[in-house]
Amino acid sequence: MDRQISKYTYRVTWSEEDQEFVGLCTEFPSLSWLSSSPEEALKGIGNIVKECITEMQQEEEKIPSPISSRKYSGKFMVRVPPEVHRHLVIEAAESGVSLNRIASAKLSY
Numbered sequence: 001m002d003r004q005i006s007k008y009t010y011r012v013t014w015s016e017e018d019q020e021f022v023g024l025c026t027e028f029p030s031l032s033w034l035s036s037s038p039e040e041a042l043k044g045i046g047n048i049v050k051e052c053i054t055e056m057q058q059e060e061e062k063i064p065s066p067i068s069s070r071k072y073s074g075k076f077m078v079r080v081p082p083e084v085h086r087h088l089v090i091e092a093a094e095s096g097v098s099l100n101r102i103a104s105a106k107l108s109y
Contacts, residue, residue: 001043001046002046002050004050004053005046005049005050005053006046007066007068007069008025008026008027008028008049008066008067008068009025009026009027009066009067009068010023010024010025010026010042010045010046011023011024011025011026012024012038012041012042012045015034018034020034020035020036020041021034021035021036021037021038021040021041022034022041023035023041023042023043023044023045023046024045025045025049026067027064027065027066027067028049028052028064031045031048031049031052032045033045033047033048078103088102088103088106
């Protein structure tokens, strides 16, 4: 895969509807590529992403940065119903850890 596009986030999955493998790129959600093999689906979506980037450069459009290259602070706000908040505070207190530790554990996989 071309170095220019290799840092993007790709996924190949089976499409029951199309009865083929579909290649997807997270940073370009409107693009996809169907193929009878997963390898060709990945190659196809890579090629179409490369073409899209070339067109965007010609049109002087902003090109999405790869998720892998972005910096994250590790902080974000989540709104939950008051009952859920209360339940998490109780669970944290009973476990002897912070609310942040409980929430982080529940969000990680």
